[in-house]
Amino acid sequence: MRKFLFLIFFGALFFIVSCGKNDDVEPESKSSLIPSNDFDFETFDCSQCTYIVTDYKTDGAELNFKPGDVICLDSEIAYDRLLFSNINGTAEKPIIIRNCGGQAIIQATKPGGISFEYSSHFKLLGDGGGSNYGIKVTTNTGFYVLMRTFTNQFEIAHLEIAGNSDGFAGIGLKTSPYEDCQLFEDPSRPWTMTDITIRNNYVHDVNGEGLYIGHGFHAGWTGNACPNIVYPHVIKRLKVYSNIIENTGYDGMQIKNGDEDIEIYDNYIFNYGTRGENGQNEGVLLGGPITGLFYNNVIIKGTGNGLRMLNIGGNNDVYNNIIMESGKSGIRIDGGNEFDLIFNNPYLNFFNNHIVNSGEYGFVIFDKRAADRRFKNNLVINASDQLLAIGSQIDAIDTSHNITTQDLDFVKFKSINSYEFELLPESPAIDAGTDLSNFGVDIDIMRRPRPSGSGFDVGAFEQQ
Template sequence: MKSTLILNCILLAFFLFTSFHSKAQCDCDHTINPSSNLQVLNGDDFNYQPGDTFCLMGGQYNALRLINFKGTAEAPLTFINCDGAVNIVSDQYTGMQWRESAYVRVTGTGDENEEYGIKVSETPTGRVGISVTFLSTDFEIDHTEISGTGFAGIMAKTDPECNDDRTWRENFTMYNIIVRDNYIHDTGGEGMYLGGSFGYETTSKSCDGIDDPFAHFMVGTKVYNNYIEDTGWDGLQVSLGDETTEVYNNTIYGYGTSKENNHNAGIQLGSGCTGKFYNNKVIQKPDYALEDQTGIQIINALSGLTFFNNVVAYSGEFGIWIHLRFSDASIDLDKSYNFINNTIIEPGGNSGGNYGTGIFWNTCIPNGGDCRDYIKNYFANNIIVDPGINLDNSGFWKSAEEAFIDYNAKALRETAVKVTNLFARTTASGVNNLTADIKFADPSNDNYSILEGSTAIDAGTDVSSYGVSFDFNNGARPFGSGFDIGAFEFGATNQAPIASISVDKETINSGETVSLNGTASSDPDGSIIKYAWTVKSGPSSPTIQNADQASATVTINEPGEYVISLEVTDDLDASASDEITITVESAPLSVGDALNNPSLITSIYPNPTNFGIVNLELNKESGSLIDIEVFSITGASLFRNRITYIENNTQVNLSHLIQGEGSNMVMIMIKGDNDYAVERIILK
């Protein structure tokens, strides 16, 4: 008992110290300072706990290599800028490289004056801005700005190594890579490079004397709310992601600036990937548009893939290009490849050539293989305007319609499932009646939402069974009498989420901690970007830890009822809230093996008292926590509380507890760290 009491006191002292220390250090548990040299930091050299915060102090860094930092799913480690922006400038290394690390958040939200508080503004040829590599997993990267890199802006993958079977597919999976709210621009390679490029069925990795290894799969990848501009190669590349992959609400403006063959797509979907790709805007700039260039390029994706609500404009050749080259063994023939409610503008029209289609579908195995017209597809509710090629009266098996959705073989056209797509062309004088009837809101500023009277309104097919229940602006579909065609639903509004709170206990003793768990459900048209916990009412104002996270904690010392609220906000600023009441009871005062120390109480006055307030003077430092319990002469507990002792200003109100007890005396027990004292109070 005595050892437990001492331990509790030590923990209390540690809490008080670290609370003060953290406040002085931007709520940091550890700090990392700028340096003109490469810093190699190993987690083994830090005395850290899951949930700790590492502050990157503002200033210029050369490069950071971080090894073996591991939080937990419930308590990830946070690396955040503090006291200004972090700027990494390196002429030799990757800006920030992570190795053998897990459950880490890298965030540039440490300074309210900096939208992107962590910046990488230069790396040499072949080097990355931020790299999550070599057996690292479960990472979140947000509010960073990356530019001037010799290769990719953000990369997350572990390449298989011949001499290390830990890196092989059968032994490693990369989970929960979340990349959101970043600004990536002017990179030498891809804006983002997520997942390996060593194949799904076959691998390009060659190892002498052993089986050639494959790259790992990715599970739980989410990429959203990023702005990517002027990337040397592809804007965003994802490979080997399973059905949980989601890429949404990203803007890619200008890509393939180096005009490198095979590396010039806005979004590149690599081998073995599937999932949902939606509400992305991919706009090519005229200076970078080339023949043989795509807005969205898909090679050897897995079935079940769904692209919807995307806007693709001015791609050099194809709006969306799909080629499935691997064998049927890798395809679930019961699932289709789905392209729904996309708006595609002028594919091929900016390259100066005479070719380019809205969507190109190719399932033919190269070098004379089967073209497999039985692989399922679904093209529904797409708007496609002004493809670069015109197949009117071509004299070939292709008709004028194949300029909008094209196929590598006639058999593929015959089995394609096309439903309520809207095709249009402009004329030399500007726009023909059909295009005018679509009524884009402001195409000169890349606004392809539709206005009242558009022929796209209510003209689409119900595609809710494919998970399409909202539009590009996260407004609910359908609005009106049916689904609209294209990425936008006229008149639709954002749906608010529904917030919900659960706690591990609703009644606690003073000094205990409550775990708060928040969820935001029924928000099919958006994603939650903000959690905000607050104490709305109560006898005191305890601090909520992790108040901006879905899960938080609060320790409450003073008895009473506390109303705690959670507000959640989605990416279109719709919000909802929930609240819960926590009842805090006075904790029983356990003396245990504590020492009786009469000198603990210096004075209690007035004593006698007329059922009123008494003042405490104790042999304790101001700021110490003390426990108080008042007993009747029969031993019944009348009052308990835990308070902070403030010298010359600590009072106890006894009137509401002792009147009518039928006695002219009570006993008050004061408990400090490891001692206690009892004093009688005379009532008159």
């Protein structure tokens, strides 16, 4: 697995990487902080496939698929929407679904691009050559890619979700309660989504969310076509990394009900919430509740909050992120008095983040629960309202070693206008932070070790 790298091209504002067989353009970034998803994939020969998909529905039970089989999407076939059912490998031998012969293109004329049901232990991979994203999906309506109906233990990588302003969310992961009302009426949550990896995908120009993962309403709710109160499934052991998400109508990324080991890192989100619908226009929305790590992400330009955490209920470490040009607050934390907690005494840590040019607050918290809250080594620069705000009835938050200023020139970045956030040698942020190694923060956004000098630098970058 190749690591997601951030490449800084000084003075460059635009980045264009070439696409596979039709010389299409992949993706044009409006930032000089550029994630690299370049891979030199060899073209996978279709003769090596166990089975080549030709029809709308591929049923692994009917076709007697075995663990370790390789199911292929042929670049020579013009695919409409596809449904995969009963694709069940094992943890040791997952079933692989990949493109062969070059980039495979799915252009759905009916709801949904690619959907999976009743499937587990498989990988959907666009690593068969022809492009960095060997499977390209577009649709006129519905989800572009949807993992539904008790689909579990899977990986999605190297897909291009190519929006056309008609389809809804890019990649959706959820089993809805209406798919089995009686099962989801059980508050013990007898079914859990586990062991999911979403990595190295390019999602752009979708009408809804870029990534739509999980349900809200952790404490249960009525409706959704079920006669009684239902409790949505939770998610455990989820990794979301190295994804490029651009130009989303709603949230760039939404993740809810992640009760255990949620890790979100090295993602790049640009121009989110283009429809401007309040409550649906966050760069990243985490909630309902969630617990885990959120680090080394870049969130630039949108109509809502850069990062919103809503009724999160668990332990969360948020560090080394860059959040810039949010239409509302850079980071907003919300939570009422009554909601489920994963832990009795959860904590919230915000360390070494850049929060720049926020349309409302820089950082604001309205979460009223009892929790340990720490806000350290952060750069909060130029907000239309307060740089650091704590709502009424909020217990104390431990703040220290932050730099908060309305002066864009104070910190002395290499070039804030072209998103070059490396610190100049004379920056007051160098060595001005507190040591956070006991909290697990030992790298910067470039994965360079902290500290480099006599102390931690403030912000996402550690000057070398």
